[in-house]
Amino acid sequence: MRLLILLSILVLASCSARPLTEGETAFANQINEGSLDVDRIRLVDGAILGEVTYTRQKRPRLACRERIFPEPKIETVTVSPAAFVLFNRVYFAQDWYLSDYLPDYDEQMYLMEAMLFAHEMAHIWQWQNRDKTGYPHCGPPTSIS
Secondary structure, X not given: OHHHHHHHHHHHHHOOEEOOOHHHHHXXXXXXXXXXXXXXXXXXXXXXXXXXXXXXXXXXXXXXXXXXXXXXXXXXXXXXXXXXXXXXXXXEEOOOOOOOOOOOOOOOOXXXXXXXXXXXXXXXXXXXXXXXXXXXXXXXXXXOO
């Protein structure tokens, strides 16, 4: 089991990654008020992420996430994460990876892409500020200021 985990980490580390584009950098700095070290962030194409199928009640159509896509007709859904963060890297599933999530920022942006990018930047912020957030620990933050 340990060997499998070690091999998985090595495979992930070997993936090619790119820095943020100019628009992504500007957006990340704006939404995080400059509290991100954007030079350390890398985006990786092709994370192997599995699917899970389960039954759940329909979510209320209140948030953007539920309003972007058509409402499910049945309660059985199949979902897969679009990305995950490990340290300062965002690993995107191949179907969700783009060469630029905010190509025309700050003139315009695409809602789904901007929301996904912002969500992943929140996880990067949690990692970079782990002394305050306690991320990725399960316990309370180590310090609050």
